[in-house]
Amino acid sequence: MDHTAGCVFLGAAMFVLGVFTMVTRRNAIYVLMGAELILNAAALNFVAFARHLGNRLDGQMFAIFIVILAAAEAAVALGIVLQIHHHFPTIDVSKADRLGD
């Protein structure tokens, strides 16, 4: 039974939800959670297409890499969030706009 289409739809939904979360939420933690959603959407797509294209393992390898990458990214990003909180006593990303014009 082929669940490829379902998986792709799920991945797309997760991606859109992730993006939406990142763009709309002010809290940096939520922004990071959105990023996690996007990464997992990508991982899901890798797995789905790997299975669809002949049950190959390379997609699943990429999924594992993405998990590792997500962990590292979470660590670094949480550090950045801590620094942001240190500089501006808030983690509202719309307030941290000093690079702006």
Next chain:
Amino acid sequence: MDFFQDATPGGYALAILLLPLAGFLWNACTYRSEFTRKHGHMVPLATIGAALFCAIVIFKHSVFDAEPAGEHGAAAHAAASHEPAAHEDAAAEGHEGAGAPGSLADPRWRWSSKDHGDYYRIIDTGPLRIDAGITIDHLTATMLLVVTIVAFLVHLYSSSYMHGDPRFSRFFAFLQLFSFSMLGLILTDNLLLLFCFWELVGVCSYFLIGFWFEKDEPPKASMKAFMTNRFGDVGFLIGILLVFRLFGTLDLATLYAKLQAVAEGSASIPPLFGWEAGTLLTVAGLCLFMGPMAKSAQVPMHVWLPDAMAGPTPVSALIHAATMVAAGVYMVGRIYFFFTPAVLGFIAVIGTITALVAATIGLVHDNIKKVLAYSTCSQLGYMMLSLGVGGYSAGLFHLYTHAFFKACLFLGAGSVIHSVHTEDMREMGGLKSKMPVTYKTMLLATLALAGIPGLSGAFSKEMIVEHALMWGWSHGAAAMLPALIAIGGGGLTFFYMMRLIYLTFYGTPRDHHKFDHAHESPAPMTIPLIVLAFLSVFSVGWPIPFLGGKKLPELLAPPPALASIATGHAPHEGHGGFLLAFAVLLVSIGVLVVAYRFYQRTYKQRAPGPEAWVARLRPLHTTVRRLYYVDEIYEATIVRFAGAAARVLAVVDQKGIDAVVNGVGAVTQVLAKAGAAFDRVVVDGLVNVWATVSQGLGGKLRRLQTGNLQDYLAFAVGGMALVTLFFLFLA
């Protein structure tokens, strides 16, 4: 000499040249130091003393020990022709005929550094090639000795005379520089370097005449000396250029060889400006003679020498009596072979006029140094006269004897001035008892100058008269005039010199205050006087004991006069009798008696003496007293003309040249303004347009930079969506 076996005279000659230069540099570089300020005379004395030693060595080697001239000369020439590297073709050609009997080759002993390949190439531009080398012959060696002796004694004298002067060490530096230049002038072997050293002695003379520049007179006198000499040097330089144009060389030996070829008929001088060879040589010779005429203060250009007495007295002794002014005579002797009979005649006439005119002025002057200066002038006239009438060795020996006794007289005068602090002889008198050494030495020098037989001056003067008579004999009645003037001038010489001695040392003191303060000078001043007095008596004419009884004049043979041969005339080398000496002596004694009675009567018996004669000959006396109005004539003609010309040129400068310069300036200014406008409007405009556009665009675009992370993300996603849509639906 043993040490000449491995050392050449060149080494000694170079030492002679460089030692005074080193002394000059030492004094110039250390003039701030305590030692040089206090003892600035030490190093110069040492260097000039060493130079004197070298000069004695060279003199002994070249004059005493030299082999008989003919063989040695031929051998040297033969050896030289084996070294083609050191020679130009023409020179080698010239040497080939050296041994042949009756040839025109110069038979005199001669050592040239170029024969040994030792020279320094200064200029090499193809046709013009100047090699600095050293030539030593009897003329050079004797001159070196005379100059170093007088220079050494003057250095010694100055160490006392100039003591306490604020520029003591500078004075010695200049003396050293002068010695260097003078010795270089003697040693050099080509015309260009001769000219360079010639100018150097001129500039040293300028420095030293104007040494006391705080005073009023010395700077003017130094300027006058300098300008007058420049006038003569222009002629000299034109002469050098003419020589180069005619012969293509300035080296004296090569010039001699080329002229020799012309004389033998194996070469010829092409006509120039439409003049034949003889005319060309005469013109070149006259131009060359312009230099000595100014330097040796011959008549039209003699005006600077008496004024030059404004310098310190040792300078007058060294430069303006013994050496520099004699450099003109030396130079005439050095290029004697070049002068045609016409030029020699001209030289004789100029010399005669100078001898007479200067002697008459000397009769009436009251300034002790100026009397000596006119005497120098007159004696230089004698030397020129002698060279002009063919008395080559007579003229040059008069140069040597004159250097000694005139230096002695000047230094003696300096001693007197040092003692009584005036140069006016009317304020002296009776100094005989106060200054016995000065008196005796000056008297001896005076007798030598006057030509009392047995003293050196007599030998040279007698030779001069002899040659003048021979020349007059062979050239007709009018040509006897130089001889007569030479004899009569001898009388005048005796008269004004005895007047000087009388006024200074005899009679009663006319200024008691000065007389009471008079004293004999210290040893460093009297020793040179004694040495010079000794040399005045014995230097020339007496058989030299360790020379096998040979007299000095016999060693200085005249060169064959090539130019004269080239133009078909031969000058006369006299062979006079002894009768002349008697005639000269008679004139001298007559003058002595007259002068003695003349002044004895005046100053002892208060009889009408000179004053009566002055009253009787008022116009003549005034004329002579005003130096024949030569200065006034120059003032009215040359100086005024130069002033007028300068004013005209100044107007031309202001109205003409300045106008052109200002016009160019104005045009440039207008062009610059146009360029500036173009720059401002067009170039700056373009730049500004670009700047405005960039600024506006940037102002709009920078709104995108909100700094908000989520905006950036939204832009990124939106952009990605757009790209995706583009690829999905449009591509």
